[in-house]
Amino acid sequence: MSDWTECLKFGINLTKQTSEIILNAFKQQKQVHLKSSQADLVTETDLRVETILKSAIRDKYPVHRFIGEESVAAGECVELTDSPTWIIDPIDGTANFVHRFPFVAISIAFTVNKQMEFGIVYSCVEDKLFYAQKGRGAFLNGEPLNASGQEDISRCVVVTEIGAERDDLALSTMTSNIFRLLRIPVHGVRALGTAAVDMCQVATGGADAYYHIGMHCWDIAASSIIVQEAGGVVMDTDGSPFDMMSRRVIAASSTAVANRISQVIQAFPCRRDDEDQCRCICGGKGVNSV
Incomplete structure (x- = not known):
């Protein structure tokens, strides 16, 4: 077995x-x-950062593969193979970046044989580096991370996002999910505007759960291993095993909390990331100026 340190x-x-x-x-x-929508933004910095990351990694590891948010938006394939693969979100929280809201992250995951080997999430403005390697724990700026272990949903802070899906069905589903959680009740619902950093809050113990429908693999792949290595659990919103391509996720402090959330929330239909291998996530219309 290779060591990917x-x-x-x-x-x-x-x-x-x-x-x-x-x-x-x-x-x-x-x-x-x-x-893809009025809320799904991209800047020249997103494009520049992804290009630099891919170029540097390709120079160092020429046989490795990539899945990158902006490359996919431009029409590249979303294809997870057994080959070593870097899954890159150059700026997670682009709307935050545009509005100078200080939660903006670079997210990088690394898979081999379609399994997560490590994840890196760097919250740039906060100067917080989250990372984890399979079987070796999770860390924040070098200090070990531990999920809260909370098992009582009524004592939980839950993190989620409305996201970029803005059709009536998606909006009604997402707002109804928040309503149902608050009626349990949970202690509170929070949102930072970046799925990667949101999810890492579960690893720190600062939040007890995170869920979302409609994000992409580059948003959550790195954070998924960080949560798991911190002692948390990650699963699909229907309670089945986590599939990073499904665009649905629950990350939680315990299986009990994750299962309770899966019983309460509903998902709206969204196409898998690996469906229609060479597709443009903006529906083939390209990128439009604001």
């Missing part, structure tokens, strides 16, 4: 270096474009 260290160093581009652009005026 060298790749992890390379990814961490590259993430920190590339974050300087995001930080330098954070307070500047941005040229914003639309992808």
Whole structure:
């Protein structure tokens, strides 16, 4: 069995270096474009960061494969194979980035044989580096992470997002899910605007659960192993095993909490990330200026 520690260290160093581009652009005026909806944004910084990350990784590991948010938006395949694969979100929280709301992350996951080997989430403005390697624990700025272990849903803080899906069915489903959770009741529902950082809150113990429908594999792949290595659980919103391509996830402090959330929330239909292998997530219409 291969040890992918060298790749992890390379990814961490590259993430920190590339974050300087995001930080330098954070307070500047941005040229914003639309992808799948009025709430699904992309900037030149997203494109630049992904290009730099992929170029540097390809130079170091020329046989490795990639799944990148902006590459997929431009029409590249979403295809997870057994080959070593880097799953990249150059800026998770682009709307935050555009509005200077200080939760903006680079998210990088690494899979081999379709299994997660490590994940890196760097919350750039906060200077918080979350990372985990399979079987070796999860860490925040070098300190071990532990999920809360909470088993009582009525004592939980839950994190979620409305997301970029804005049709009537998606909006009514997502708002109804929040209503049903608050009626349990849970202690509170929170949102930071970046799925990767949201999910990492479960690993820190600061939140007890996270769920979402409609995100993509690059949003949650890295955080999924961080939560699991911190002692949390990750599953589909219907209670089945986690599938990063399904666009549905619950991450929780315990199986009991995850199962309770799966009994309460509902999912709206959304196409899998690996459905129609070479597709453009913006429906083939390209990227439009705002």
